[in-house]
Amino acid sequence: MQNIKDTYQRITDTIVEQLEAGTKPWIRPWRGNVRSSLIPRRATGEAYRGINVLMLWISGQMFGYEENTWMTYRQAQDLGAQVRKGEKGTLVVKYGTFTPKEREDDEERSIPYLKGYTVFNVEQIENLPDRFFSPIEETPSTPVPHLETVETFVSRTGVKLTYGGTNACYRPASDDILMPDRERFNSEVHLYSTLLHEMSHWSGAKHRLDRDMSGRFGSECYAVEELIAELAASFLCADLGVTHDPRDNTAAYLASWLKVLKNDKRAIITAAAKAQSAADYLHQLQSSKEREAACPDCSSATA
Template identity: 90%
Template sequence: MQNIKDTYQRITDTIVEQLEAGTKPWIRPWRGNVRSSLTPRRATGEAYRGINVLMLWVSGQMFGYEENTWMTYRQAQDLGAQVRKGEKGTLVVKYGTFTPKEREDDEDRSIPYLKGYTVFNVEQIENLPDRFISPAEELPAAPVHHIETVETFVKNTGASVNYGGTKACYRPNCDDILMPDRDRFDSEVHLYSTLLHEIGHWTGAKHRLDRDLSGRFGSASYAADELVAELTASFLCADLGVAHDPRDNTAAYLASWLTVLKNDKRAIITAAAKAQSAADYLHDRQLSKEDSQAA
């Protein structure tokens, strides 16, 4: 098993390298195949989660993959396919716990582990069954300014959203989200990326997921929750099938994130896990709303 500290460091180094180059690896614009899932998926169709989503997005952007399905070398062989010679795989991780034999009688003695392994994009593999390759499809010629699926999703969260402000923010004291007028945004992509970012902050309230929202701009806690909120927005945009482009994250934000990541190699993994929890929480609220409407 690879040393757990080495795995944390390799992941953090990858993200830091992208940020220092001015690239936010969680931003996923549309690619050529609009029917290909924006959330990375395993060969089984199961969606990756947390930090694995970021690692696969980074690789997809670096190498220009349009497909978003990944598998191990062995899985490709089992399908009668073959990874092309010279192809470089991408690191993903598996979380788990184990209990040493001498501690089996103690319920609190389980030890967490993080195991790294390598996967390949289906575009790196030859002779795969046709079901793994999406048919080419042209992007719509004109932008859609009102996306009903996202509007419904936001409504079902129960968040109070008020348009008409001069900036976008979550206000803990009012427990609401303030947004500029819709026509102030350059596009629906910018609007929804920003709105879902603020809903990411909204999940952190004490009576929801109880994250630390007390920090001011420039503080480590502020930078940490900004990172959680942006990753939440990126996960939700992928789940809802819309592009993610917040635009307003300036060099100051990138610098603050870099400081956090360089000071704590676990920070990006923690942020991704919290963002996944926030996204899961918001999806769960969709189910609760549907259940109440059906009752």
Template identity: 90%
Template sequence: MQSIKDTYQRITDTIVEQLEAGTKPWVRPWRGNVRSSLIPRRATGDAYRGINVLMLWISGQMFGYEENTWMTYRQAQDLGAQVRKGEKGTLVVKYGTFTPKEREDDEERSIPYLKGYTVFNVEQIEKLPDRFFGPVEEIPATPVPHLETVETFVKNTGAIVNYGGAKACYRPSCDDILMPDRERFDSEIHLYSTLLHELGHWTGAKHRLDRDLSGRFGSASYAGDELVAELTASFLCADLGVAHDPRDNTAAYLASWLSVLKDEKRAIITAAAKAQSAADYLHELSRAPGGGRGHSV
């Protein structure tokens, strides 16, 4: 059994990896469906509390889960369901105190305990009863304006942009950019800041500017390209006359990335140079006769 110290360390490592990668995974610039704003729930319907809420929010944001109900492997089996092969669970904890029998007369002798265990989101589980899936409710639609300057710029780069995902990301295997539906974004500022950030990642593909995109989440190389992408978005927003994400994420990103890359004093200079190259490259693609070879849908 893992010690309390080990469990605390796993929790701390999970959150630190997120922050060191320059990401606040519990904050995103688009709206989920109605379910996504709820406190995570157990299979019984009871709400999680404390650190478990944060851990499940982090996991939900990382993997794009819309549902907020979580259960153990055994709970799924007891319901006649099965966790899909290859799915990775999320750490949560049970904590409290107990008093050994020989100390039952001494309340001050209560011993705290913290036990870590693994849960899975219902979206990771097959053959669950329908009651574990909330009805999809329509998001109040507030049209996000189209900024033709940015739309034309992105289209002319040739980047393939697909809307309809649960998260925003560049997918090297597909060589495309996946975005949530436009209606999920709070404003055109959030939408285009996010799109141009992912376009920054798109430039790093081997057949483009050939940056290292192989880093795992939480690694220095991952954090480094996140910084390049964010600075690229900042440069492009300025070039195209678009306000950058007003939540002031850039300062938070820079602080955490500099912490991750503190052993390399030239990290910010290198990242800024790579971001400028990415922005220049995208401008060149957009100005090229006929633009690039892609499309947005």
């Protein structure tokens, strides 16, 4: 089995290779099955998270898979199916901590682990049950400029949002987001990709997830936070069924991200984990708002 350092390096090399080719590997040209989940899923239906989402998106983009369900060779066999001869699997990881028996009384001595294993897209497998494939539907030809699902999601976070001007940014001092007028965007795809990027920055405020957002443009700290926000936006767009197509700042940002990734092979995994936390945080705000809507008086009730 590969050691943990080799696994980190393989993942980082994959991301760097895509970035050096001028491709942001977390952006996929979604097509085909509109009813298929945009977040990759296991054979059980459980969604992958963090760095595994990126690794499977990269593989799907490279090989043109339209389905987003993945499973191990053994899982395919257990279903009476078979991976086609010559098919190449995709690396995913399982990560967590464990405590050796002799240290079970000391929680601070838990040891992190990262284990790599191989999965295959269902399109690489023969004789799978029909339930693993989505019916093909044509994507509507006319874009919808106002997506109620995303608007509701944004509203339920409680973020202070203002449209006007020409810049998109999160302003820490006033703890709000400024967006250009809606008509300045080419489509709802560009608008919501940008908005969810800025909301990901918003999640990192000290009184929320408390990420380090002190860096200036060109610094490593700034590059890392931008990478976290872009990854989080890509996760959120997938969750909400929106194509992710961020602002065209490719050259400067790719250069800064490559520098960070080449200096620290764990950086992309850490960034993906923090991006997942940002997306999770914004989703959690939805639940609290739903409870308040269902019971307006509950929040003020006392025991």
